[in-house]
Amino acid sequence: MVSALIAAEIDGERLSDTDIRAVLLLLGVAGNESTTKILGNAWYQAARHPDQRNIAFQPGRIGDWVEETLRYDSSGQMTPRLVTRDVEWHGTVVPAGSRLLLIFAAANHDPRVFPVPDTFDLNRDTSKAIAFGTGAHFCLGAALARLETRIVLEELVAAVREDYDVGTPTRVHHPNIRGFRSLPTTIKPR
Known part of the structure; x- marks a missing residue:
């Protein structure tokens, strides 16, 4: 990856050391933080909603659990953008050069878009959720984060009974990352 970034050229120009460091930091932090926080959020929301936990633990429902967690309680909350041209958005012109903070967690x-949006519902259509962004700014690691989350939850469902209990969690205090520093859990093995 580092070699590819060093060799990369855009319009005949190589990336600066600052750009390369920024990409590596993004991949390291985003790849680690988002998946671990998604897992904690999924585990916590299922514990808070036992009727949905019953669904989550059914065969073939882990994907629904992952996607509804991404919509309902995403680990990423927002992303900053620099507006490159004047754009009209909901009747307001946002001028070029403006800084914009897109809070995609609110959009979810x-x-x-989502009937009864503040309900955690594994039977809902999550196809319009934007936990990983959209378009040119779609997260590079979205597929990997989903895969890792699904695999860990599959292993947990196979290893523990669904009547687990969570204790008092400790949240991470960060403006863009939603998740837990700790999530004490009492389980019963299968």
């Missing part, structure tokens, strides 16, 4: 609770 938009009642125009």
